[in-house]
Amino acid sequence: MHLLFDRRGTPAGELTPAELVELLRFPVPPSDAWLRTNFVATVDGSITGADAASGSISPESDQHHFALHRALCDAVVVAGGTARSEGYRAVDLADWQRDVRAAEGLAPYPTLVVVTASADLDPQIATPAHGTGGPVVVATTTSAPAARLDPLRAAGIEVLQLGADAVDLRAVLDDLAGRGQPRLLCEGGPALHRDLLALGLVDELLLTHAPQVVGGPGSRTTHGDGLEEPVDLALAYVLHADDDALFTSYRTLPEKPVGRLE
Template identity: 40%
Template sequence: MISTVDGAVAGADGRSGSINGPADWRAFRVMRALADVVLVGAGTARSEGYTALSAPTDLVGLRERTVGSAPLAVAVVTGSGGVPERLADAAARPDGAGPVWVVTTRSGAVRAVEHVREDRVVVAGEDDVDLATALAALADHGLRRVLCEGGPGLLSSMLEEDLVDELCLSTAPTVVGGPSPRAVSGSEVLSPAREARLEHLLHADGVLLARWNLRTDGTSPVG
């Protein structure tokens, strides 16, 4: 996640791309190279123009040494089963990029199979998406290193269910004001609040890049 100094996760255009820069982009690319799957909410996937993903070509060696040769997958979380157009197009016309998965409810699965292969639809919950069940199902398919790219609502739900191991948060050296949500934006205050231990803090071009460990008790949400 990235936010401005005043806590906004998007600029005037409503997209995170308008507040990030080269330093954050470098860290973002490395995190993708080290992941099995990128987990993203349907709203964020739609507004940010997500499509099927590939590991950065200059980081393929790093990926093969740490993760293996499997392609980078993307999994969109959608209770209704609706898939953003660009992801649906990528699933229908694979071009060598990684697979597109859909995490949805039982009723949403009926709609999801109109866009992706049935064996890439993860049914997790009846009326609402059960994220713990979803992560366990993805792990069963070998997708254990999950990079959650938001948006704020999905991240809030992940935190509420205690499913986040680390939070990588960049702070852009800008102030934008306005109504943009925070990096974690849910309907409820987390109770109890999650403790975090700072593992890394880097600085480049005015950007602060922090990695916070949220597993201060040494536990993990998924075996």
């Protein structure tokens, strides 16, 4: 991976794996969560390819980048829609990801947190397709139907009921930070991303620019009502991979003060 720009002044050039981890490591605020969102989009702005999923537009380097961010977070946060359409299950990791986590002092696996008002999820989400996998939490409302929650609980899923008619997203993030999981990686989708931005809860936006044009009706990285105010961003770094994917990281303004967890 080649560093093109780092606003902290790191000279441009090829990064070693250790330098890439250093760049991507989560900054952690003293008593708060850090929420990073991660999307891949084509040059014409679509977050899906012809198969209505993101895998077909994700270059090989993006798949590694996606996996590295999973290796560095405490929890993967995903919307019910994306969890259903992309077939999410408890997060399992490759040996190299577990090595990164061990070196960083993180728990062996990140928690998967699914945000859903309907709680319309298959209980098999509790376990990964292969391997061991981390815990799964469903974040929903106090009005979610028991008939849907009971099978999830029976499968070993923790159910958080925060908010009456709508999921209280701020309370979800606070809950995770409060249990020692402040490094939060939101993998979408666009409706959840829009809501998190509208509430001022996103600290960092990652966008992989895939070197493709696909046309079609694909969503942007946000979907839903326009924001009352645009969210202004500051470019943090830009990476280039051999397969011509570009990786950008933006911080939302004003920036949250951060330190690092020891």
